[in-house]
Amino acid sequence: MHMADALISPAVGGTMWALSAGLIGYCSKKVKNEMDDQKIPLMGVMGAFIFAAQMINFTIPVTGSSGHLGGGMILSILLGPHIAFLTMASVLTVQALFFADGGLLALGCNIFNLGFFPCFIAYPLIYKKITRENPTRNNIVSGSLIAAILGLQAGAFAVVVETVMSGISELPFSTFLMLMQPVHLAIGIVEGVTTAAVVIFIWKARPEILNAAASSVPIGGISIKNVLTGITVAAVITGGALSWFASSNPDGLEWAMFKTAGVEELESPHELHASLSKVQEKTAFLPDYGFKSDESELILNENKSTEENGTTAATTEDKKHQSSAWPAVDSGTSVSGLTGGLLTLTLAVAVGFILRHKKSNA
Amino acid sequence: MANLHNNLFDIFYMDTLAAGDTWLHRLDPRAKVLTTLIFVATVVSCGKYEVSMLIPFILYPVFMVTLANLPILYIIKKMALLMPFAFFIGIFNPLMDKNIIARIDLTGIVVWIETIGLNNIMGLIDFNGLKGITGTIDVSGGWISFFSIMMRFCLTVGAALILICTTGFDSVCMALQRFGVPGPFIVQLMFLYRYMFVLIDEASRMLRARALRTFDTGNIKHNLFGQMIGQLLLRTLDRAQRIHLAMCCRGFDGHVRMVRKMNFGMTEILFVAGWSLVIVTFRMYNIPVKIGTLISEIP
Amino acid sequence: MSHHIVQAENLHYTYPDGTLGLNNINFRIDHGESVALVGSNGAGKSTLLLHLIGCLTPTEGNIRIGDYPLNKKNLKAVRRSVGMVFQDPDDQLFMPTVFDDVAFGPINLGLPDADVEKRVMTALETVGVSHLAKRSPHKLSGGEKRAVAIATVIATTPDILIMDEPSSNLDPGSRRRLISLLKTFTHTKIIATHDLDMALELCGRTIVLNKGELAADGETKALFHDDNLLEASGLEKPLTMQGCPFCSKEPIPVIAK
Numbered sequence: 001m002h003m004a005d006a007l008i009s010p011a012v013g014g015t016m017w018a019l020s021a022g023l024i025g026y027c028s029k030k031v032k033n034e035m036d037d038q039k040i041p042l043m044g045v046m047g048a049f050i051f052a053a054q055m056i057n058f059t060i061p062v063t064g065s066s067g068h069l070g071g072g073m074i075l076s077i078l079l080g081p082h083i084a085f086l087t088m089a090s091v092l093t094v095q096a097l098f099f100a101d102g103g104l105l106a107l108g109c110n111i112f113n114l115g116f117f118p119c120f121i122a123y124p125l126i127y128k129k130i131t132r133e134n135p136t137r138n139n140i141v142s143g144s145l146i147a148a149i150l151g152l153q154a155g156a157f158a159v160v161v162e163t164v165m166s167g168i169s170e171l172p173f174s175t176f177l178m179l180m181q182p183v184h185l186a187i188g189i190v191e192g193v194t195t196a197a198v199v200i201f202i203w204k205a206r207p208e209i210l211n212a213a214a215s216s217v218p219i220g221g222i223s224i225k226n227v228l229t230g231i232t233v234a235a236v237i238t239g240g241a242l243s244w245f246a247s248s249n250p251d252g253l254e255w256a257m258f259k260t261a262g263v264e265e266l267e268s269p270h271e272l273h274a275s276l277s278k279v280q281e282k283t284a285f286l287p288d289y290g291f292k293s294d295e296s297e298l299i300l301n302e303n304k305s306t307e308e309n310g311t312t313a314a315t316t317e318d319k320k321h322q323s324s325a326w327p328a329v330d331s332g333t334s335v336s337g338l339t340g341g342l343l344t345l346t347l348a349v350a351v352g353f354i355l356r357h358k359k360s361n362a
Numbered sequence: 363m364a365n366l367h368n369n370l371f372d373i374f375y376m377d378t379l380a381a382g383d384t385w386l387h388r389l390d391p392r393a394k395v396l397t398t399l400i401f402v403a404t405v406v407s408c409g410k411y412e413v414s415m416l417i418p419f420i421l422y423p424v425f426m427v428t429l430a431n432l433p434i435l436y437i438i439k440k441m442a443l444l445m446p447f448a449f450f451i452g453i454f455n456p457l458m459d460k461n462i463i464a465r466i467d468l469t470g471i472v473v474w475i476e477t478i479g480l481n482n483i484m485g486l487i488d489f490n491g492l493k494g495i496t497g498t499i500d501v502s503g504g505w506i507s508f509f510s511i512m513m514r515f516c517l518t519v520g521a522a523l524i525l526i527c528t529t530g531f532d533s534v535c536m537a538l539q540r541f542g543v544p545g546p547f548i549v550q551l552m553f554l555y556r557y558m559f560v561l562i563d564e565a566s567r568m569l570r571a572r573a574l575r576t577f578d579t580g581n582i583k584h585n586l587f588g589q590m591i592g593q594l595l596l597r598t599l600d601r602a603q604r605i606h607l608a609m610c611c612r613g614f615d616g617h618v619r620m621v622r623k624m625n626f627g628m629t630e631i632l633f634v635a636g637w638s639l640v641i642v643t644f645r646m647y648n649i650p651v652k653i654g655t656l657i658s659e660i661p
Numbered sequence: 662m663s664h665h666i667v668q669a670e671n672l673h674y675t676y677p678d679g680t681l682g683l684n685n686i687n688f689r690i691d692h693g694e695s696v697a698l699v700g701s702n703g704a705g706k707s708t709l710l711l712h713l714i715g716c717l718t719p720t721e722g723n724i725r726i727g728d729y730p731l732n733k734k735n736l737k738a739v740r741r742s743v744g745m746v747f748q749d750p751d752d753q754l755f756m757p758t759v760f761d762d763v764a765f766g767p768i769n770l771g772l773p774d775a776d777v778e779k780r781v782m783t784a785l786e787t788v789g790v791s792h793l794a795k796r797s798p799h800k801l802s803g804g805e806k807r808a809v810a811i812a813t814v815i816a817t818t819p820d821i822l823i824m825d826e827p828s829s830n831l832d833p834g835s836r837r838r839l840i841s842l843l844k845t846f847t848h849t850k851i852i853a854t855h856d857l858d859m860a861l862e863l864c865g866r867t868i869v870l871n872k873g874e875l876a877a878d879g880e881t882k883a884l885f886h887d888d889n890l891l892e893a894s895g896l897e898k899p900l901t902m903q904g905c906p907f908c909s910k911e912p913i914p915v916i917a918k
Contacts, residue, residue: 198592
C-alpha cells in the first residue's frame, strides 16, 4: 500500500508533496484556531496509539491469517477529520524515516492516499452520513465497514494512478488495478471490522468521547469545500506544470537546471550530444567486432545492464526512439559504461576506505 | 507489524547512533535535511532505464556512513530487510516490458575482458575456458528498469536512514520547523515519537498479561481484539489528559516553544553547496560512461 | 511571606457519576511546612492534590493558595507558585530531550533564552542529573526519570511543591537519594504517599485521609503511634517504628529529627 521512492517520478512525487503539504497547513491552522489546547497532547499520543495498536493482532476467521487496526478511519471517528489527518501524516512520516516504509519523496503520496481519503472523503461522506447524530450498534458497524472499504479502495486506486503516471513500473494500468483493488478490498474489510469493534467498545464504555468528537468538528460547510477546490486547482497546476516540462523535454529536472543556470537550454544538450557522439565515433574499441556500425551487436553483460543505460544518457536520444529500436543503442558507449561503472563503484568504495583509514589514524 | 517491539529496539539503536559526536553529527540539521532531499529528488529524477548513471551516487552514502562512523553492516542489513517490497513491485517490469533493448554478445564479452585485462588482473581465475563461448543473450528493457528500481531503492532508503542516524528525530523536526512546516504538525511529530515508546510498552504488557492467561498459543479472537484495543485506547486518552495537566502546571498556553541553538554557518553552506554540485554533476553527466570512454581511448 | 500558604475550607467534591470524592476537608498549611498526605487507596489523596492545582473544581467550599482564592481567573498565577510532580514521570516528561523538558516551564514564563538555559542547568544540577541534559526521556531509568521530573518543576521556581507518590517504583538507592534531595528543599511541601517511613523522615506534619474525609491532622510521629487511627485508615506503622524481629522487641529509634 505504501508508495516507494523507487517507483515514482519527481513530477508525481512533487505534486503529491504539494497537495499533502497544503492539507497539513490547512489542518494545522484549523487545529490552532480551535484553541483547545487539550488536543495538542491528545493528537500526539493518539499517533503513538496507532503504532502500539498495530502490535495487537487478531486472527481473521476462516483464513487464519492475522489482521490489525488501520489508522485513518478510527482516528477520524475519535478525533474528527482535521486532527486525524495530521495524526496520520505524522505516523507516516515516522514510518518513512525509521522503518523506511515508502520513502521521503513518496511521503507526499502516502500521506495523501492514506490520510486524505479516509479523513476527508470516507469519514464525512460515508461514516457520518450513515451514523448521523445517533449512533447505534448497527450503523456503527455498517458505517465503519463501508467507509473503511471505500476509503481504502480510493487510496489503492490513487496508488495505481500515481504509479502508472510515474511510469517507472511497467505494470499496465488495468493489470495493476486488478491486482490492487481486490487485495485492498480484503484489507478494507479487516480495517472496517476492527474499527467497528473498537468504536463499539468506546461507545459502550465512554460514549461521551464519541459525542465530543462528533460535535466538536464542523465538517462540510464552506471551509473544507473551499480547501478542496483550492487543492484541486493547485494539483492541476502543479501536476500540469511538472508534467509539461517533463514531457517537453525528456528530462524535466535537467531542463530546469539549465533554465535556472541561465544557460541556453537548447544549445547545451546539443553541444553535449555532439561532443559525446564525437567521442563515440573515435572509440575504436574492439574494432574486429564492428562495434561502430549501428547494426552491430551490443555487448552487455547482464549483471551489468549498466552499460546500456549509460548509452541512454550519453547519446541523449529521446526515450521513444531508444525503446523502439534497440540497435540504435551504441555498443561502444555501452562497453564504456560498463567499464566506467565498475571503476566508479571501485572509486566510491575506495574513498570510503581511505576516509576510514585516515580517521583511524587521526 | 507483530515485530513492532523489535522495531522499537531498532529505533533505540538509531537514536544511539544519532547521539554520536562527529562533525557530521554536529552539522546543523537543516544542512543534512536539505542535502538529503536534493539527493533523493535527483536520484528519483533519473530516467527509468538508467543504471550506470546511478552508480556514482553511492559516493554520498559511502561518505556519510564513513565519516559519521555509522556501522555499515547495520545499514546494509536494514536495507536488505526492506528489499522484498521493492523487489515485489519491480519484478513485474521484466514480465511486462519484454521489449529487447540490449543484446549481450558473449563473444564480445570475452574479448572485452581480455582487452581491459581483467583476465590478467585476476590471474588466479582461468579465463581460457571462456574463449569457446559464443552467442548472444537478449536483455529486455524490463530487466534494466528492474535493476534501476533496485538501485534507486537502495540509494533513497539509504539516504533516509543515514539522515536519521546522523541527525536524530527531534533535530530533524526542528529543521523542518525552521523550513516552515506548521508548528502543530511539528509538535505532533515530537509527541508521537515520545509516546510511541511508552504506549508500545503498555501494549506489550497487555499482550503479555493476556498470553499468561490463555493457555493455548491462541491468537486473539475478534471480540477480544476490540476490547483490548479499546482498553488501550481508553488508557491512551487518560494519559493524554494527564499529560495535558502536567503541561498546564508548567504554564502551557497552547504553544510549545523550544530553545534550540542552530547555526547555519560556513561549514553548512559548503556542505550543502558542495554536495549539491556533486549530485547535480552526477545527474547531468553520466560519469561512468565518461570514464569508460576515456579509458577505452587510451589503448 | 503569606503567599506560601495553602488553605482548604469546607471542601466537598462529588465525581460526575455521583461518587463522593472529598467530604468536608479543612486545613491550613503555612509557609515552609512539609506535610505528608497519607491514606489507603481511594482515600482521596490524588483528588485532593488535583484540587490544589486547580484541575478539579470543588463542588462546595474553596481553596486559597497564597493570597488568591483558587478560581478560573487566577489559575495561571496560582500555577506559577505551585509546582506539581506527577506520579508517572512519563506523563510529565513529554518533550524530546531532558533539556527541552526542563526548559518548557521557564520558556512559558517568558524568560529570555540565556536565563532559560541557566535555570535549566541549575535545576538539573540541583537534582544531580546535569549529565542527562541531552538524553531522550524514554532512555532514562526510573530513578533518573523521577529526578528529571522534579527538575522540570523546580526550574519554574515554585513556592509550593506538591508531589504524588514520589518514592513509588524506585529502587532503595534512588529512594534514598530522593529523600536526601527533598530534605534540602525549603519549599512548602505537600507529599501524597504510601511510604510512611519517608513521611516520617521528611514531614513534621501529616494529614490522614479516609474515605474522602479528614481522619487526622497533626504531628507525624504522634499520629503514627496511634494504632487505632492507622488501622482504621488502612495503614500500618512505618517499619522504622516497629521493633526489629531479629534482635529486639524494642522499637528502633525514629530517624526523623
